[in-house]
Amino acid sequence: MQIDLKHLxxxxxxxxxxxxxxxxxxxxxxxxxEGPLKLRLSLDRRGDEVWIRGKLQLVAVQECSRCLTDFxxxxxxxFEVFCAKVHSPNVVSASVVDExxxxxxxxxxxxxxxxHEIREAVILGLSMKPLCKDTCAGLCPTCGDDRNLGxxxxxxxxxx
Numbered sequence: 001m002q003i004d005l006k007h008l009x010x011x012x013x014x015x016x017x018x019x020x021x022x023x024x025x026x027x028x029x030x031x032x033x034e035g036p037l038k039l040r041l042s043l044d045r046r047g048d049e050v051w052i053r054g055k056l057q058l059v060a061v062q063e064c065s066r067c068l069t070d071f072x073x074x075x076x077x078x079f080e081v082f083c084a085k086v087h088s089p090n091v092v093s094a095s096v097v098d099e100x101x102x103x104x105x106x107x108x109x110x111x112x113x114x115x116h117e118i119r120e121a122v123i124l125g126l127s128m129k130p131l132c133k134d135t136c137a138g139l140c141p142t143c144g145d146d147r148n149l150g151x152x153x154x155x156x157x158x159x160x
Contacts, residue, residue: 001039003112008045011149015041021058021122022116030123032061034072048085048109056121062130066138067146070121073130079121085109 001019018036026033038057043050056077061070083105105117137147145152 001114001118003043003050003114005045005050005107005112006127008050008112010044010045013043013045015039017044017084019118024118024122026119026122031126033079033122034059034061037122039118041114047059050083050107050112052083052114052117053114054080054114054118054121056118056125058122060126062127063127064132064136066131066136067148068139069132069146071130071132073127075122075125076097077121077125079117081105081114081117083107085113087120 001017001024005038017039019039020036021033024037025035035058040055042053042055044052048136056075056079058075058077060073060075062073063070086106086108093129105114107113131146139145140147140152140154143153145154
């Protein structure tokens with residue numbers, strides 16, 4: 001998402017938008033997203049410096065780590081980024097400044113892109129061990145049946 005700084009007023013403002021996941025670099029290898037990303041940015045511009053607080057809503061299609069079924073996980077994420085104009089013509093890359101300045105995102109004074117921050121918020125917001133439900137019984141380690149659907153073949157054979 002690119003913000004045209006010529007049209008961004010001084011002081012506080014908000015920006016609401018819906019974006020396709022691929023427009024900010026989210027690929028199917030990262031996560032499958034159902035529908036658009038819903039984004040609300042609260043911006044505070046003071047000269048060439050912009051403080052952004054973002055709220056992001058999306059529905060991620062995840063695979064349960066216990067039963068391996070796909071399920072939809074609604075995510076409400078937040079991120080913050082401080083942006084400042086590059087004043088040195090010797091700076092070749094914004095990533096070099098980010099590392100040295102510990103999280104300060106740089107812009108050229110004309111266009112501000114927050115695609116990287118949005119993508120990072122989504123990836124970091126995903127569950128490390130996604131579960132379809134807290135009580136997921138998972139797969140039987142012996143026969144592989146989904147124990148959420150009822151007794152597995154092992155349990156039925158032992159009972160019968």
